[in-house]
Amino acid sequence: MGDAMVRTHRSGDVPGGTIVVEVLGPLEAATVGALRAVVLENIETYRPSRLTVDLQRVPFMDSIGIGTLVAMNNKTREVGGTMEVRSPSPFVHRLLQITGLTELFGLPDLPDDAPVSGAPADLGG
Helix, strand or coil: CCCEEEEEEEEECCCCCCEEEEEEEEECHHHHHHHHHHHHHHHHHHHEEEEEEEEEEEECCCHHHHHHHHHHHHHHHHHCCEEEEECCCCHHHHHHHHHHCCCCCCCCCCCCCCCCCCCCCCCCC
């Protein structure tokens, strides 16, 4: 069982405040279950007007991670709120752009020459 690598912060009145969700680590099949459960429960309980998902510490995400973000977005809209994604790594940002989700999550498009690797330098010899 992977740990729930997620921190949530609430601010403002409930319902109608803001929830910030910080994801710590890759968003993939092994890890999304816990995140999804925690976040969907938070949305249901607190009905935030804004859900901010901070992806600064997410080096990698796969299609299951994307599906989870979309589910969180749908749930937030169900309770009358909006979701935004904040500070995605270049890899994650590019992935969201390729899948056409940047606009949905309030992100700008990346320039075509933006680096796509999360690594600071090329690992090739």
